[in-house]
Amino acid sequence: MAEFVATEIRDAVAIVRIERAARRNALNLQVKTELIAALQAACADPAVAAIVLTGSGGYFVAGTDIGEMATLSPTDHQRLDTDRVFHVVRQSPKPVIAAVEGYALGGGCELALACDLIVAAEDARFGQPEIRVGIMPGAGGTQRLLRAAGRYKALLWTLTGDHIPAGDAYAANLVSRLVPPGDALEEAVRIAAQIATMPxxxxxxxxxxxxxxxxxxxxxxxxxxxxxxxxxxxxxxxxxxxxxxxxxxxxxxxxx
Incomplete structure (x- = not known):
């Protein structure tokens, strides 16, 4: 039984929700493992045509769990396959839409960027602040930002670690659609349901x-x-x- 990830099926749409609101849905190894299982189950379900990925408590994912990550060695990252969840999202045979409220920072930003589409609340914030804790993005952050927003914006955001307001992210082609605060999930589900009617x-x-x-x-x-x-x-x-x-x-x- 999953502790931090829940799945809800609405017609042909699977809503996969990270429920670790006390830590702003930070990604630790357990959350990643549960998220992989939920995504794989949704992909294997013939009744599901599209997936919406979201968080609870008014947040998407505020980052990777630094308390856990601080003690990992390079070998630990390889042995534990700590970036596998991002591959599972990117390689999903079904469209995956991120519904972003609150923060999508660090690994949370990379998780959103791994999706096919991003629906974000107007007051949401994205960012790759890894440089502020002595590292760099390692699950697609530099490369996704580079390809979407270009070198100069990508370097500004990754070298400063500054937050990216949702409006700026939308202008830089990181966000598919902006919606009023609190509406990201319903709009993402609406788009997913529309895609589910397509061949x-x-x-x-x-x-x-x-x-x-x-x-x-x-x-x-x-x-x-x-x-x-x-x-x-x-x-x-x-x-x-x-x-x-x-x-x-x-x-x-x-x-x-």
Whole structure:
């Protein structure tokens, strides 16, 4: 039985919630292990089409648990696979949306950045303050910020450790949508539910094109996109979607 992570299913959306509010949902090894199990269960559930990741108590994740991390050696990090949860989020076969209230700092910011989309409250704060405790981001922070916001913003934020107001994060393409405080979860669920109505094979293909195309030459990315596009014409969902459009009715997708 998980102590710090709970899952709620709303129709085709799994809401995975970190519940360690007394520590502002800080990520320790137990939370990471429970989070991995919850995400893997949601991915394996055929009734789930999209996942929303959030926190409790008005916070997303205020960071990695420094009290635990302070004593870890390089070998401990490798042996305990302390960054595995970020890989699980990034490699999820189903879309993952972060619903951010309060703080998403350090490992919490990296956890949000590992998701496909980020919905954030207008008063939320992001940041990579690792430099202030003698280290640096180690689970995607420098590279995600670099690719989304560019070198000059990424260096400013990681070298100072300053918080990034949600409005600035939105302007720098780190946030998909801004909402009033308290509304992040419901908006994330609404978007997830909308994605859940889309043809699953097309959703997978778009995510694959975005993920693999981001870091290759444009011509390579365009070729990948074209192959994925063509492959969808072998699917029943392509035929159903186009016929439904012609018939002026709602499509019924089956993921084949």
């Amino acid at each position: 699953p094979l097309a959703v997978q293909a778009i995510r694959e094109a975005m993920r693999l195309g981001a870091d290759v030459p444009l011509e390579t990315a365009l070729s990948l996109e074209r192959r994925l596009f063509e492959r969808l014409f072998d699917s029943a969902d392509q035929r159903e979607g186009m016929q439904a459009f012609l018939d002026k009715r709602a499509p019924r997708y089956i993921g084949r």
